[in-house]
Amino acid sequence: MKKKNIRILLSLILIAAHCPFLFTQSAMGRIEGIILDGSTDKPLENAFVKIQNTTLGNVTDKNGIFEFVSLPYGKYFLEVSFVGFKTYSYEIEVNKEITQGIIIHLYPVPIETSPIIVTGSHSNSKFDDMNELINVLKGKELERELGMTLASTLKNETGLSIRSMGPAPARPVIRGLGSDRVQITEDGIQTTDLSATSPDHAVSIEPFTIERIEVIRGPKVLLQNTTTIGGVVNILRDEIPESFQQKFSLSAGIYGETVNKGYLGSVVTKIPLGKFVFRGEISHRKTQDLNTPIGILKNSDIITDNYSVGASFFEDWGLIGVSVRQFETNYGVPGGFVGAHPNGVDIKMFKRQFNFKFKHNFHSEKIEGVEIQLSRDYYRHTEYERADLIGADFSIYNYRGSVNLFNNQFLFFDRGTSGVSFEFRDFNIGGFVFTAPTKSLKLSGYSYQSFSLGRFSIDGAFRISFDKLDPRRANPSSKTEFLINRKFWTYSLSVSALYGLTENFFVGGNISKSSRVPTIEELYSEGPHLAAYSYEIGNPNLKSENGIGSEIFSYYKNDKFFFMITVFRNDLWFYIIPRNTGKINSQTLLPIYQTVGESALLTGIESHLELELLKDLSLNSTLSYTFGELKNYNSPLPQIPPLKYFAELKYFADQLTLGLSTEVSASQTRIDFFEQATAGYAVFNSFIQYSLITDFAVHNFSLNCDNILNKEYRNHLSRVKIIMPEAGRNFRFTYRVYL
16 A cells, blocks of 8 residues: 555656646736738738647637637747738737737738837837828838839828929928938938938939838937937838748839839849848839920939848847948939039939848847847949039948847836947048038937826937037138037937827827037038039038927827828027028129028928728828928028828729829918029829739739829929929839739
8 A cells, every 4th residue: 555655656746747737827818919901001801810830820800800818928929821911920928918909910012011029018009000190101002102212202291392403312301391300211220322411412212122111200200310300211121131931032023104214123032041031132223304394304314223132040039130232323413503504413323331230039028129230331422514524522431330229118118219329420522512521420329218108108219419520621722710620419309198088089299309410511511512503601610400399289090080180380499501692603603502500480280181981982181381480580491392282082992993183282482582482283193003913923003194284383392493393294104023
């Protein structure tokens, strides 16, 4: 009997050693989420959600909702698939009883955001939802809006307009603010070019290979920029792949338009190999001179070549990746202005950029992960008065890096990002430009945090920066008083609050303190800039730009209706602008522009409407208006866009979409001295899109007709409005295939 008891005891010990779960109960959790169509934001019914490396799977209901129950705490990989849509992988940490707030967008083509590694407590905020609705171009909508440049692609977005000097040198303007107040980034890395400094300089981005565009406003701006009243236009390409994929993918496309006899071809591919994912991209664009309703805008042609190669190595802890991009473009700046060459100026631009990214995921309750980014750029920009005569030559060596720490629940914060960054720039100038070559250094520290308190959602951020600029003597004619070393300490703050009155109706506001350091050109310019047709004089004694921004907004959203309205006020007690003095330089016959700091006030209103009229018929519209004033003179601020209204009617029939839209602009008669007024206009456009889904590929076709009535109209922010209107009737065709 004693031996029998010993055998039973030994058996129990062995069982306990090998099966401890019989004696201890594991913590269990549940996952709940929703699957949406990334192009329409509508729920996807019967999408299949699988937990990798398990036999667990589920399908979404008619509301796109899925759930998994009785899951032990730990890390899981969800794989989401749906017929005709790209399969999506998603990593999640189950560390509480119910993990909610998971929103996954599937796309009928491989166009999506760079995946975000999240934990159960890291869900989308109401601000993210709001931004997704009004400030993001993606999927078929992005394909439909693709234009010659980034600015023309974004021109109908809420609050945006275009500053241009011909088709190529065009740049987005937000609420009347341009220059580097609007920062352009690619995969979160600031682009290196001179588009923010002069109207004749182009943005070094090929829009056709973009996967997604985000216009970031509010506190999140401070992760990139100190100017809270402006914004960040973030281009997403996934150039350094951030998600591991098991299958080869390829997208190829062609684009053509009649208004300039332009064409483009591109190929983008991702290739998995072991623990690596490689990405390659190539594109070529060529256009001739632009046709307008009254004639040809001479010297407005473009030739662009764009190449990129990237690779990432994946492990359980995260990834490490590198990429290199080369962008080359030759374009013309039209002539016909005061002091301009009769045939305009030709510009050759070259950029080569190397990027490095390291991402480590901790999967802890408080710390999500850390990310390190490093970039090195070489940029060259040459302006030719004629084939054998260089008018201006700019070159930049730029080095930048950042370290970001992503937190989950920390103190009373739900999630956030904190980090430090640096940027060193060696800016050299040659030709007949007398701005001093300058070395500059920027050091920054910043933090963005978000939390909820009952029905309140609150976002807040700060950024502190130190800038040092060291000009060098350019040539014997440079004035000694212009060669002043400058140092700036600046700080910016921003807080947004959103309150849910009901499940569908929200009100909120933002208040921010904005700052901006003068650019090298604003400080040290002192001579002709022939391609911009101006004689530019800087001010080396400028202070940093400072002001207070505020806005109040409200939105209502249900399954069939979305409406948002925003009222803003930006009070700048030192606003840096180049003003036309009305004088002409006697040697060059160029108009003299002097950089000054003035007190300025910008106020305005914006609205955004999406309405489902019928099951297959919807109406979208936006309205944007900015009122700018120089406070000390009670006179209009220069280069402010007029009131603009955009409306679009869309009809859906399975894989077919038809649309008709109109752009309506008021006249702009509130102008600065020596600025030209513009008349109002109404332009009508149409489009048709069709998707063909086969066993192996998705084919997307888009045909647009812009300015159907061949209307003569002028963009108030265009310098060529003096000699020519905007483009005439234009047919645009886009075809893309996704494998």
